[in-house]
Amino acid sequence: MRVEFHFDFGSPNAYLCHRVIPEIESRTGTKFEYVPVLLGGVFKLTGNISPAVAQKGIRNKPEYEALEMRRFVSRHGIEDFRMNPHFPVDTLAIMRGAIVARTTGCFEQYIDGIYRFMWSDPRKMDDLEIIRGSLSECSLDADAILEGLKDPKIKAELVRSTEASVARGNFGSPSFFVEDELFFGKDRLDAVEREIVSRTRYPLSPPSDI
Amino acid sequence: MRVEFHFDFGSPNAYLCHRVIPEIESRTGTKFEYVPVLLGGVFKLTGNISPAVAQKGIRNKPEYEALEMRRFVSRHGIEDFRMNPHFPVDTLAIMRGAIVARTTGCFEQYIDGIYRFMWSDPRKMDDLEIIRGSLSECSLDADAILEGLKDPKIKAELVRSTEASVARGNFGSPSFFVEDELFFGKDRLDAVEREIVSRTRYPLSPPSDI
Numbered sequence: 137m138r139v140e141f142h143f144d145f146g147s148p149n150a151y152l153c154h155r156v157i158p159e160i161e162s163r164t165g166t167k168f169e170y171v172p173v174l175l176g177g178v179f180k181l182t183g184n185i186s187p188a189v190a191q192k193g194i195r196n197k198p199e200y201e202a203l204e205m206r207r208f209v210s211r212h213g214i215e216d217f218r219m220n221p222h223f224p225v226d227t228l229a230i231m232r233g234a235i236v237a238r239t240t241g242c243f244e245q246y247i248d249g250i251y252r253f254m255w256s257d258p259r260k261m262d263d264l265e266i267i268r269g270s271l272s273e274c275s276l277d278a279d280a281i282l283e284g285l286k287d288p289k290i291k292a293e294l295v296r297s298t299e300a301s302v303a304r305g306n307f308g309s310p311s312f313f314v315e316d317e318l319f320f321g322k323d324r325l326d327a328v329e330r331e332i333v334s335r336t337r338y339p340l341s342p343p344s345d346i
Numbered sequence: 347m348r349v350e351f352h353f354d355f356g357s358p359n360a361y362l363c364h365r366v367i368p369e370i371e372s373r374t375g376t377k378f379e380y381v382p383v384l385l386g387g388v389f390k391l392t393g394n395i396s397p398a399v400a401q402k403g404i405r406n407k408p409e410y411e412a413l414e415m416r417r418f419v420s421r422h423g424i425e426d427f428r429m430n431p432h433f434p435v436d437t438l439a440i441m442r443g444a445i446v447a448r449t450t451g452c453f454e455q456y457i458d459g460i461y462r463f464m465w466s467d468p469r470k471m472d473d474l475e476i477i478r479g480s481l482s483e484c485s486l487d488a489d490a491i492l493e494g495l496k497d498p499k500i501k502a503e504l505v506r507s508t509e510a511s512v513a514r515g516n517f518g519s520p521s522f523f524v525e526d527e528l529f530f531g532k533d534r535l536d537a538v539e540r541e542i543v544s545r546t547r548y549p550l551s552p553p554s555d556i
Contacts, residue, residue, distance in 0.1 A: 181405065182404055182406055183403055183404045183405060184404045184405075193393055194392055194393045194394045195391065195392035195393060195394075195512070195517060196392055196512065196517040197392070197394060197517045197518075199515065200515060200517065200528060200530055302406065305406050305409065305410060306406065307404060307405060307406040307407045308407075320410055321533075323533055323534070326536065327417070
């Protein structure tokens with residue numbers, strides 16, 4: 137069974153999911169595949185806008201979204217989440233970097249490192265020199281990754297991945313696919329887990345006598 | 347413990363919650379108090395807009411919301427939900443009617459009846475003659491309720507209830523309050539139930555030795 141997490145480092149709600157995914161992997165025995173998509177590209181392709189923009193000026197709604205973040209953080213015992221003071225961060229470079237890291241075999245280490253400097257020990261991660269220093273601190277080959285960002289194949293792959301995600305129904309972040317079933321939002325993680333469990337029990341379809 | 351469902355008959359997601367609330371009441375032993383609020387008034391007071399308007403023209407998002415409705419309906423075994431072909435229905439009269447019904451002691455019967463003719467056997471429920479016929483079919487005193495709609499005290503009470511809801515944090519539908527904790531959206535019903543259960547176990551605060 138293929139379970140995908142279509143992520144952009146710039147989405148705080150995607151980060152919160154990233155922190156809970158290991159628990160779901162452990163409970164279900166199913167590994168999530170991380171798929172880099174550029175959220176700005178998703179918004180351009182769909183005409184969607186970020187929650188921060190959509191909620192601006194609406195009474196009570198931003199406060200409620202902040203409350204739901206606190207509830208999620210508290211429920212899952214996440215103690216080191218910090219809103220990035222540079223939000224919204226332009227994630228083009230670090231998302232291209234994710235493609236480079238995936239190609240060069242340091243994908244998981246890169247994801248954990250960049251997420252840390254976005255939402256736990258937050259930095260201005262659209263500044264190439266800050267990215268360079270952050271990668272080095274994570275014992276990643278910063279020069280090689282930054283050099284890779286310029287590769288037209290890397291740029292094209294992020295575009296392709298983003299377009300493919302939207303073609304399958306994505307319109308924002310965080311998004312999950314269990315096979316071809318889309319689930320949107322950190323509050324649907326319970327539903328993602330139920331879907332995995334139900335498909336694990338009946339990988340094709342339920343036996344006819346049930 | 348006070349658990350409130352702030353509802354407007356015009357919201358299909360509120361209707362779907364109405365169908366699931368009895369299960370939660372039964373599991374938790376806690377009755378939900380239905381509080382009529384005019385969703386159009388909530389939108390005016392907060393600057394919010396309906397999901398139908400917000401999603402219009404956004405690729406994939408309306409399809410996803412429809413998918414989440416089908417999932418909810420399927421998960422909870424709701425077999426007779428029908429989108430109202432007259433949507434969006436102006437609910438001013440039937441929401442004022444809810445205040446009349448509450449005042450005259452036929453609140454539950456009125457809610458079940460109006461919901462039925464909004465989302466199960468859907469009619470154009472902003473037409474006073476259709477409302478009259480529908481109330482009569484439910485063995486309600488249609489003439490008395492329709493007469494009550496004109497009462498300035500009834501009109502004022504719906505305004506007061508709507509303003510009070512917004513003052514407590516509401517910005518849309520469906521909304522729930524467990525004491526003063528707001529939960530928004532049909533997908534938060536699980537969270538509402540968890541909150542009720544946790545407060546039932548520890549009505550004030552957890553014992554200090556736990």
